[in-house]
Amino acid sequence: MKVQFENKVMSSLLMFVDHKVTQKGDAYTNTKSNFFKIDSLFKDYHVYSAPFKQMVSDVSVTGSSTPTVMSGIYVDGDGPLFVGNSGFDSINYMQGQLYFTGDTDPMAGKTISGDYSIKDFNVFLTSMPEEQLLFETKLTLNPRTSDINVTTGVDSSTQTYPAIFIKDNGGRNEEFAFGGMDDTVINARAIVLGDSMFSLDAACGILKDTVRTNMPIIEQSNLNLNALGAFTGVNYNYTGSATGDFCFIDRVTVSKNVANRGDFENLNPNVFSAFVDFELHSYRYPRE
Secondary structure: OOOOOHHHHHHHHHHHHHHHHHHHOOOOEEEEEEEEEOOOOOOEEEEEEEEEEEEEOOOOOOOOOOOOOEEEEEEEEEEEEOOOOOOOEEEOOOOOOOEEEEEOOOOOOEEEEEEEEOOOOOEEEOOOOOOHHHHHEEEOOOOOOOOOOOOOOOOOOEEEEEEEEEEEEEEEEEEEEEOEEEEEEEEEEEEEEEEOHHHHHHHHHHHHHHOOOOOEOOOOOOOOOOOOEEOOOOOOOOHHHHOOOEEEEEEEEEOOOOOOOOOOOOOOOOOEEEEEEEEEEEOOOOOO
């Protein structure tokens, strides 16, 4: 299946939300840690994970302190070792993971460390029902960056928070102009999960203030990703990639009236949650 307009909108919304919250909120912490081997989901790859996810990957983010976008690592204190050398294949910032290739693990028995920035809010795409995500998905609080006793990496399947989950809530095409132009309306929801009321209100406020602005639609060709969703050494720059078509954010609504728990078991009693609903408009010729 080829990438369709709806796919582009949702992935673009994820990057838009990630950039806005990280940039406007200074929502990151510079840190350093060791990386620890975890089970690999990919054949012929050796995976090492940080104790946190996600890492800042956007070099266009600036703030009170410049975020550290990891480009190299240290092996037994020596380095930096950059992607493309000694079996170092790529960096998956979304998962906080390093990928190595080779018949045998080129980093076996070695200590891997690196400097990077950890986001205050992770951002994911999801198709899960809100009730299941809020009440039946076990969420793990990202450890404090000052905790020097962390000695394990985060597994790929572990969902950490604070986090924002982006979900497609449908939409419609409405007649707009002669010649076949439609107003494509996309309804999307951000499910915001904070570790405090302060962080929840801050993130929701940033997203609410995006109303009546344009959200750029970013083409896949502008992203330097490999098949694993990892960056291969070429910097990701959101503002440099956000050119061309866009969606207009016509309405943003924040709600803290989460769904009725009903028969769901609440596995996350310490999570502060809210919904942020977006109404996006794009004027296009869908039948061309």
